[in-house]
Amino acid sequence: MAGTKLLLMLGGYVAMLLWGLHMVQTGVSRGFGGTLRHLLRTALDTRWKAFLCGTAVTALLQSSTATAFMLAGFLSAGYVDLPLALAAILGANVGTTLIVQVLTFDISAVIPVLLLGGLVAFKRAGLSRTRDMGRIAIGLGLMLLSLRLIAEALHPVEQAEPLRVLFSSLASDPVLTFLIGAALTWAAHSSVASVLFVMSLAATSVLPMSAALAFVLGANFGNTIPQLIATSGDPASRQLALGNVLVRSLGCVAALPFLPGIAVWLDGNLGAPAEEVAAFHMLFNVAVAILFLPLTPPLAALCKRLSPKVPAKKAGAPLYISLSTPPALSSIALADAARETLRMADTVELMLRNLKLAIGMNDRKLLAEIETLDDTVDALHNAIKLYLIEIGNEEGLADEDRRRCWEILDFVINLEHAGDILDKSLREIAAKKIKHRLSFSEEGQAEIDEMLDRVIADLRLALGVFMNGDERRARELVDEKVYLRDFERRLIESHLKRLQIGRAESLETSALHLDIARDLKRIASHFVSVAYPILEEKGALLRTRLIS
Known part of the structure; x- marks a missing residue:
């Protein structure tokens, strides 16, 4: 019964974490979505500007998927070329790591302030943007509260031998841990939530560091799956999502054999498990961006070959008339x-x-x-x-x-x-x-x-x-x-x-x-x-x- 209770508590706290993240994303999207969309569209003229803008927009939205959908819309409408969109996606992948870095600091003292201030702003404000700011504050408060509760729930079982055996087995099989991380992130539609959860497990020494790093790689890969599925009907959007999948896949394959050495290096330089997980999450995405940013033109050409555009009738497209060739009679x-x-x-x-x-x-x-x-x-x-x-x-x-x-x-x-x-x-x-x-x-x-x-x-x-x-x-x-x-x-x-x-x-x-x-x-x-x-x-x- 104790194990069942623990699982229920963890499930509830993770749900709170996901809901808090959802409130932050919707608050930013409703309050500043138009401004961010305009910023993203106007900055897509060089690879470095696209990369930096993708990082900034995603850091505010806290969703690389949302940024990817914006880019897919611009790509389908012809506002941007595929190489620049891929550069912005690389920036979006880095942008998702920034909130994780912020939450590595102990700012639990501001939880009541965020919840109370957010509630007052949401209920009392007449302006919609002020309400959205209140929604963001409540979401951040719920995220911080859920992380604290997850750590408290795991603390009593830190010394439980069966749990240690279970997680030690994950450390010996990084591929299985990678697949579990990818599946959970796909189900949650949020790599941020998955990485924050792994940080909580690592902070209580429940999950060995090498397994935590494999889980982070799985979270990075799993985040690309919803994007690929959601854009299956649009050729241009599918090419963009396919490029993101290729980049993350190659990065994960390259990093997996070196996880034990990376874990030792992080332990020698940082020491705090949660900080090590957050640092690896950021360093992985930065390294992938540095490697593939100069290669976006050939990567775009490869995506176009793997997923060529096939003309398709859009919803509402006429079936019996054609503006290009009207009948002579x-x-x-x-x-x-x-x-x-x-x-x-x-x-x-x-x-x-x-x-x-x-x-x-x-x-x-x-x-x-x-x-x-x-x-x-x-x-x-x-x-x-x-x-x-x-x-x-x-x-x-x-x-x-x-x-x-x-x-x-x-x-x-x-x-x-x-x-x-x-x-x-x-x-x-x-x-x-x-x-x-x-x-x-x-x-x-x-x-x-x-x-x-x-x-x-x-x-x-x-x-x-x-x-x-x-x-x-x-x-x-x-x-x-x-x-x-x-x-x-x-x-x-x-x-x-x-x-x-x-x-x-x-x-x-x-x-x-x-x-x-x-x-x-x-x-x-x-x-x-x-x-x-x-x-x-x-x-x-x-x-x-x-x-x-």
Whole structure:
């Protein structure tokens, strides 16, 4: 039972360490992420500047993975070449060692100050950056507290013979220790947390120094795995992650045979086990950077050969139209644009269906899918719009084709507006409902479901009108706008009656309920707009609803 209790305590303290590190990273990212991103992008013009900037940004973010993702984005967008990005990655690897160096000093006395000051700043400050500073202070306090607790938990078992035998066996098998360190770092997604944990083990003499150094090498290698997995879909990002893997792998392979000698040398020059671990962590990354920084051009060429770029369709890329080679015949071009518009409409319909499920099931993942689908809608909107403008500017285009061209463009614009309402407004409303664990009344939920089903049906009717141009269907679609206007009025009246009798669910969700109804009516109006050009051409559309 004593061993089980120790494992549970260590697991809890390591979780506290990871959470503290997460708070520091998110605080810095939210408060200073834009500034750091701008600094990183503007400094990527020489290898040494890229290296130093990567070191500085990562020292503040405390995450080489976050820096790697920034660099991957710049690389994919063409803002930076691969050799310079690899130089910045080498700097990022050094940057992660700086917080480890700071935490080797005994600054446990500032733990209460960090926690108390951070809490006051986080709860009382009105400015978001001050709140982020409070978040950083709380994270640092939790990290220091967790390291102290880990050391205290290990101290009583320092003389336990079974534990010494276990860790001594690790010292005799550095490869196994290396693999354990890599696996744990991969699971934790943080080499900083892994190295700090090893420092705690080494400081209490539980882990022999040669095993601690092998664990540090494993942590350095394991930190590259999440980067490689996360960038598997983007060729440029994959090349950058592959370069980091090659650099760290070669460095680890070169260092492993010399760990016993390095441990003796560190012991003779430093003496304190925690300082020795931190020093080795930094020296290893500095040595790798010095070795590979002049070799970034050939390393980049090797990464490009091992992972060549393969053209792939991005999400939202058009399937039926091409700006580079538009069809010579306008009728074919317009038919292709209409097919692409149908894809766009199907995406909007999927957003509506996901919204209905997310509201009913309180599913955050579906809300994230809505955001992704809106990016697809925006991409298709831009592609179709540019394609149609190019067709519309052709000389000699028949009047009928020109009219059809602007009809398609108008519907595409309205679909994009509907997608924006779904993403920018309705998704936020649903997220607020889920975050605060609110529930609509049974009648209110039924009304929202009915209105959503009606709007989805209107979209399908609008697609029929868009493709066929049938006047009777167009009239039905305009009648749907009137129906939804009356439905919204009845919904509001029934909701107000529930408020009058004091229904708790209705009181809590009143603003959300009414906002959803309003936004759904706005979306339906965008769908109905496809009917107006048809009815106007037939002379079936009044210029005003006012009675003279």
